[in-house]
Amino acid sequence: MTKKFGNLKIVSFGGRAGFFAEKHFPRLTSKLYLRYIRLVSARGKRGYIDRCLAEGSAPLMCVEVETINKCNGVCFFCPNNRRTDRRPTQIMTEEVFCKIVSDLAARDYNGIFFFNGNNEPFLDKTLCDRIDYARGKLPLARLEIFTNGTLLTDAILDRIAGKLDLLLINNYGENYTLNEGSKRAIAHYRAHRERYGDMEVIVKYRYVRQLLTNRGGEAPNKKNSSRIYRSLCLVPFEESYIFADGVMGLCCNETRRLVEFGSVTENDVFDLFNSPRLQDIRRQLAQGRNHCEFCKYCDYESRGQRGVVWIRKYADKIKNRRRNAGSPSGRSPRFLRSLYHEIVKS
Ligand code: SF4
Numbered sequence: 001m002t003k004k005f006g007n008l009k010i011v012s013f014g015g016r017a018g019f020f021a022e023k024h025f026p027r028l029t030s031k032l033y034l035r036y037i038r039l040v041s042a043r044g045k046r047g048y049i050d051r052c053l054a055e056g057s058a059p060l061m062c063v064e065v066e067t068i069n070k071c072n073g074v075c076f077f078c079p080n081n082r083r084t085d086r087r088p089t090q091i092m093t094e095e096v097f098c099k100i101v102s103d104l105a106a107r108d109y110n111g112i113f114f115f116n117g118n119n120e121p122f123l124d125k126t127l128c129d130r131i132d133y134a135r136g137k138l139p140l141a142r143l144e145i146f147t148n149g150t151l152l153t154d155a156i157l158d159r160i161a162g163k164l165d166l167l168l169i170n171n172y173g174e175n176y177t178l179n180e181g182s183k184r185a186i187a188h189y190r191a192h193r194e195r196y197g198d199m200e201v202i203v204k205y206r207y208v209r210q211l212l213t214n215r216g217g218e219a220p221n222k223k224n225s226s227r228i229y230r231s232l233c234l235v236p237f238e239e240s241y242i243f244a245d246g247v248m249g250l251c252c253n254e255t256r257r258l259v260e261f262g263s264v265t266e267n268d269v270f271d272l273f274n275s276p277r278l279q280d281i282r283r284q285l286a287q288g289r290n291h292c293e294f295c296k297y298c299d300y301e302s303r304g305q306r307g308v309v310w311i312r313k314y315a316d317k318i319k320n321r322r323r324n325a326g327s328p329s330g331r332s333p334r335f336l337r338s339l340y341h342e343i344v345k346s
Pocket residue numbers: 071072073074075078079080081082117118119120147148172
């Protein structure tokens with residue numbers, strides 16, 4: 001279900017009925033959700049994984065940067081919700097953040113740059129400055145933020161309007177209603193639409209107790225079973241996850257940090273992403289989840305970013321052509337951006 005106003009979308013999975021089903025039939029909806037993702041992401045997975053292994057490297061398509069390791073949310077499926085997370089607070093230093101951006105800028109990075117991981121990014125009071133910095137250094141990258149929206153103020157919205165490619169507000173709640181932060185963001189967009197330019201704002205209704213995946217054993221509301229899932233996991237082939245101290249981890253689910261690949265302060269981000277240790281893990285995962293200790297019983301599924309590769313290729317071509325022709329924004333056309341969303345973010 002989608003309501004649209006310019007680049008603002010208010011979405012939900014199945015509207016009120018979907019929300020009701022998630023609330024009252026959690027096991028059924030979790031099963032259906034996983035089946036659906038497996039179905040839509042299965043095509044070409046094996047071929048893609050084999051190609052990455054044969055080439056000895058994987059293209060970096062997505063960087064998730066946790067500039068602060070805390071959240072004020074209480075989502076029952078998330079290991080980092082404020083009720084269960086026991087980690088001491090850590091905020092990424094400016095030095096580490098700039099190093100990540102400069103490594104990406106040196107290679108004209110054109111993938112997705114997330115200013116969030118398993119956290120609430122706006123708890124980081126320097127986030128707006130970091131967005132300005134990254135926007136200046138990474139003109140080709142897609143800058144995105146996923147937030148629970150609770151900390152959004154008019155002052156913050158004024159600062160970020162038009163600077164990101166996507167602001168996605170997960171409107172978590174017990175009921176199918178909009179939270180104050182979501183209402184504020186919608187009103188701000190409606191009042192200042194021209195300042196947002198091509199930036200998309202999506203508000204998504206989410207049930208806060210939703211049963212999703214076991215996240216390798218870390219989801220508080222879904223424990224591992226002894227079932228081993230046969231579907232291949234693409235996450236370490238496409239995405240890198242950087243913790244607040246600058247260390248690259250396995251994925252957004254591995255928050256206990258049992259598997260780490262080194263710090264970005266001493267290594268280039270791309271070198272870490274294709275380090276021998278990460279390649280080893282990819283080889284193990286290519287044989288099946290059970291070949292990698294942490295992943296053995298994980299039922300997490302991602303739709304993957306592969307679909308964006310060709311879109312990005314053509315979008316970049318058009319962007320460059322527009323820049324050369326003197327267009328100030330050089331942004332890719334609307335249909336490519338919406339196609340991207342259909343494939344990756346729906
Ligand atoms: S899902 Fe997001 S908002 Fe919810 S507790 Fe986890 S990090 Fe916080």
